Amino acid sequence: MSSVLDVVLSSAFLAAVLRIATPYLLAAFGGLVAERAGISNIALDGQMLSAACTGALVAGYSGSVALGALSGVATATLLGLLLAALRLELGADAIIAGIGLNLLASGGTAYAVYTLLDDKGGTTGLKSGSLPTVTLPGIEHIPVVGAVLSGQNMITWLAFLAAPFVAWLFFRTRFGFHLRAVGEMPDAAASVGIAVRRVQYTGLALSGALAGLAGVFLSMGYVSFFVRDMTAGRGFIALAAVFLGGLRPWGVFLAALGFGAAEALAVQLGTLDVPPQLVSTIPYVMTLAALALYAWRRKRRGRAVPAAASL
């Protein structure tokens, strides 16, 4: 047992938590923005996957990591807009449309990779590189903190900046104000002259962009290639974090970080003498437990924060 504690308290483990939590954080904030705009973005996972694939392919063929990352984020943004259009223009159920987009992303990315590279598994044959890491000057001399923060990917830094950014966006800006009003009470927003659809499109585009950043991180930061279905359901776990966090930016931040920590723990325990089958269930068991806790708390309080975060 002491070896487990040693592992968990090591700076290497904390650094791993930050790294592993990155896609959860970004995708969860993407989910949060969409949910608060009144359209559930259940397509987070597919948006991540598309971004990861596009990013690796474009970077590999163009030789520009920056161009790859931008294309990846742009793809996910377009998928966010597509979901909004399906919901708002065609009146599709956001859940059904989201499932469709996820299936499209899973099949589409595999198809694209196979067509271009003749490889059914991924883009390992393509040299695409990864996004740069960031080390604040002098930070490596600070004990623990230095070791934890040094050499983290730039997207990890962005992921941690996303929490204050989203909180600022929601509660300080006019756009965030309108977004929350639209998501909670669209009729009220419309009756004071707010362009409800425009706000929802913008929100879903931002949601897709954040999921895109998460996806780009997977294929261009975490590793430097795309693997078929490499999101492994992270988009759905992020969605769980959105609700577990009570639809509040800092709550979502803590929930996503918690899921990241659980997965990091599973990875670390894998190196010890614990059955790997058991260990690999930790993130999922934690998701279930967390959602049960969320439902229980909500029932007790008798009131959800946004009354009408409709689907």
Next chain:
Amino acid sequence: MNEPWGKDGPAVAARGVTKTYANGVRAVRAVDLEVPPGEIRAVVGENGAGKSTLMKMFYGLEQPSAGEILVGGRPRVLRGPASAIALGVGMVHQNLMLVPSFTVAQNVVLGVEPGRRGLVDPKAAVETTARLAEESGLTVDPRARVDEVSVGMRQRTEILKALHRRARVLILDEPTAVLTPQETEDLFAAVRRLRDGGMTVLFISHKLREVREISDKVSVMRAGSLVGTVATADATERSLAAMMVGRDMSLDVDRTPARPTGTTLRVRGLGYETPIGQCLHGLDFDVAAGEIVGVAGIEGNGQSELAEILAGLRRPTGGTVHIDGTDTAGLDVAGHRRAGIGYVPEDRLHNGAALDASIADNLVVDRHDRPPLARHGVLHPGALRAHADRLIDQYAIRTPDPSVPVRALSGGNMQKVIVARELSAGPRLLIASQVTRGVDIGAMRFMYERLVAARDEGAAVLLISADLTELLALSDRLLVLKDGRLVARFDDTTGLTEKRVGLYMLGVEEHDRDRLTAHLDDPWEEAP
């Protein structure tokens, strides 16, 4: 900020305005209406008379199919609320358009927030709201969350919203439907103050007594057309009602004194606790066969829960309920019905009817499993049809055919289906919750007659309503609920006024326990 108005002429006007919906329904027919600045104009009419549609056209929510809308003396094309707001038209909707989790101040400024470069200045929002409240006399707490303040304050917030947008025309759509008499008086005082400051007010209502009190002139609509406009001073409630329905009609209920016999409903120490708190506290009361007992109270003071407990939809957490001596504890909903309970729920869309099922099916849902409608578990279509035809005839349900889905009916006819089902079962106790909510005068009058008839045939009737006029017109005795407690019991309702009942609803006055439990056998011991 506002676009210029002409120097004189009406503040708002409609010229030959017609609205035909895509499905062919003509909601408004060639209406000419002019309202000069600084006037309170009431627009009255039955449900479906077209008054709401007309108002929506003034606010840009609907566009006229023909004719033109004038604001500030000039013809305007209102593409949406934004253009109406820019012209100085504000509207307070019947179901309030507020964001529940926002504060009062945030709701007031929503859409035109103070602040620079895309940011919102929360302090300025609070200050603006406080200043507007001060100037207009519409008291609010700018920092309180809207879902935690009273309905009255929510409505004041809506009016402040319009003032913040520099409205010069204020449309109030049935503003008093959710207010207590005292809150209504405060609202009227504020509206008069606004009028004296030059505001033009359009007041939509079907409560003729209030229309008489607040308005300068009354325009009456019927079936999409404007029937006429009269000076309020020259109108009586009776003459207005006659204009509204096209024939002479009074809402006075012919009601002989009740002849109550034995106790049908006996409630002792009834308590109900929810996860968020105690909802009903130790209620003691009886309802005798052959009397109508009204339950008054501001909405949300336990009336809904009381009705649902008595109907068997919720289980009480304390006390006992007896129907003709049968303890209802442990009975399911069907058991409650077998014990003789009929229930007209307050929300007919959710609990009253299966909207997509036919009228005929809705009329048998409580008795489809036994003769004459079914034999050996198999439905008898002929009997079903005959049953439906009979009730449609008896209860004057306006429909071409019993197979029409209930969803297609008007509010009044939908309610008649439910009342027909409940009363034709011959209940010993009828729980009638908000029976006339959203139904027109004709249907209202019909419901009143049916309730009195049921009473005279020996049913005990518990009438729960937010409409005090209705309660006072129908109740033989009246109870008042406040915060889940009985606070008043009037065994004689003659001469009782709405204002007086309002004092108990607000908790200003309260009857003592001896009066509340007088003549009850074995009242529940007060919990220590």
